[in-house]
Every structure is written in C-alpha cells, then in structure tokens.
Amino acid sequence: MGIQVYGFWRSIASFRVRAALRLKGLPFEETSIDILSGEQFKPDYEAINVERVVPTFIHDGHSIFQSLAIIEYLDDIQPEPRLVPANPKERAYARALALVTVADAHPLVTPRVRNHLADTFGADAKAIEQWGRHWTTEGLATYERLLTQRAPAPFALGVEPGLADICIAGHVITGQYVKLGLNAFPAVAALSDRLFAIPAFASSHPYEQPDFKATAKH
Numbered sequence: 001m002g003i004q005v006y007g008f009w010r011s012i013a014s015f016r017v018r019a020a021l022r023l024k025g026l027p028f029e030e031t032s033i034d035i036l037s038g039e040q041f042k043p044d045y046e047a048i049n050v051e052r053v054v055p056t057f058i059h060d061g062h063s064i065f066q067s068l069a070i071i072e073y074l075d076d077i078q079p080e081p082r083l084v085p086a087n088p089k090e091r092a093y094a095r096a097l098a099l100v101t102v103a104d105a106h107p108l109v110t111p112r113v114r115n116h117l118a119d120t121f122g123a124d125a126k127a128i129e130q131w132g133r134h135w136t137t138e139g140l141a142t143y144e145r146l147l148t149q150r151a152p153a154p155f156a157l158g159v160e161p162g163l164a165d166i167c168i169a170g171h172v173i174t175g176q177y178v179k180l181g182l183n184a185f186p187a188v189a190a191l192s193d194r195l196f197a198i199p200a201f202a203s204s205h206p207y208e209q210p211d212f213k214a215t216a217k218h
C-alpha cells in the first residue's frame, strides 16, 4: 500500500520523516502544504491533521501525525534498518537525543510561535530572528555537549544512522535558516558532514524539495 506524506519543504519535522523513509528505502509521495501562507489552517487540511501542522503520514488508509510517532511506526512496519535501537538503554538515549530538538528547541521556532510573538507581543523581524537564533543555539550547544560526552562512532549511537541522527540533522538545518555557523559546535559539525554525505539525508534537505525549487522562497 502506498505511503503519502503531507509536508512542506521548510518544515524540519517533514525533513525528519522524509529522511527516515529514505533510510528505510520506503517510497512515498509528498503533498505540499504551505505553512508559511497558512494552508495548514484550511478546513480540507484540518480534516487530515487536527493539530494543523505538518507532517501527516498516511499508510494503508491510516493517518499518523507527530514525526517521532511516524518514525517509530516505520520501525514497526519495516524493522530493518532499525532507526530506534532495540536495547532499552540505547532506545531511551536515542529518544532523549531526539527530544532535545523535537520537544525542546524546535517548537519554539515554528511559524505559529513566531507569528504569536509578532501579533501578541509586537516583536519585530529583528527580535524574532534573535529569538530563533537563541533557541537554536541552545539546542546546538546541548547537542555539542552530548556528542562530546559520548563521541559519535561514527553516528550518534553507533555504526548506523538512526532517529537521533535524523533529529540532530534537522536541528542543523534550523541553524542554517537562522544563519548560525557550526564553528562553535565542532562535534555537531563533524556529525552533520557525515550525515549529509548520505543520500537519504542530502535528498531530504529542504532546499532539495520540489516545492522549494518551484517557489525559490527562503
């Protein structure tokens, strides 16, 4: 049965799902929902995703949202290559690394938060940019400390890239959006170079997506 993803080129959570699908070698079709112009709030899309965010993943007529839930589902329907380790301690560590960005850093820089800062608190473009740089730096600094404590070998949890690497790579892309260099984060930079040399990661990068190329928006 085919896999359908509702995503958007700029969406880091969509990047996570795209990279996971490609690491698994699972073909999928992506439909673009422009979250910068507000397509996520249209009734047609709200009927697909009541949270009004991307990505939404549909398999066998069954719909799943939240990138972490989608990636764990992929491991359930196609266990190899594993993205989340089977060992309980490693599994918990992989989830913890993932949640540094999925739960803590990334939500703070989503369009809904940036728009709320402007609409409710009168933040101008410069303030919003500083906000984004601050929280993205916090996430990168956390990853740097984690990857220094336990060096990638060569990926975050070992010899194969998995959930943690996908999430770290997504956070690196957020850093690119807010024009943060990685000089201060050498362990993150080295891991990122390794990850984006892998076709599943490189081809999932926002700037490689057809909806980005069609509009050439940044």
Ligand SMILES: N[C@@H](CCC(=O)N[C@@H](CS)C(=O)NCC(=O)O)C(=O)O
Pocket (backbone or CB within 6 Å): 010, 011, 012, 013, 014, 035, 040, 052, 053, 054, 055, 065, 066, 067, 068, 102, 107, 110, 111, 112, 113
């Ligand atoms: N924790 C969710 C994040 C979902 C999310 O916030 N998606 C963003 C794009 S990366 C979105 O659709 N934002 C719409 C908005 O902020 O209005 C996941 O990992 O799937």
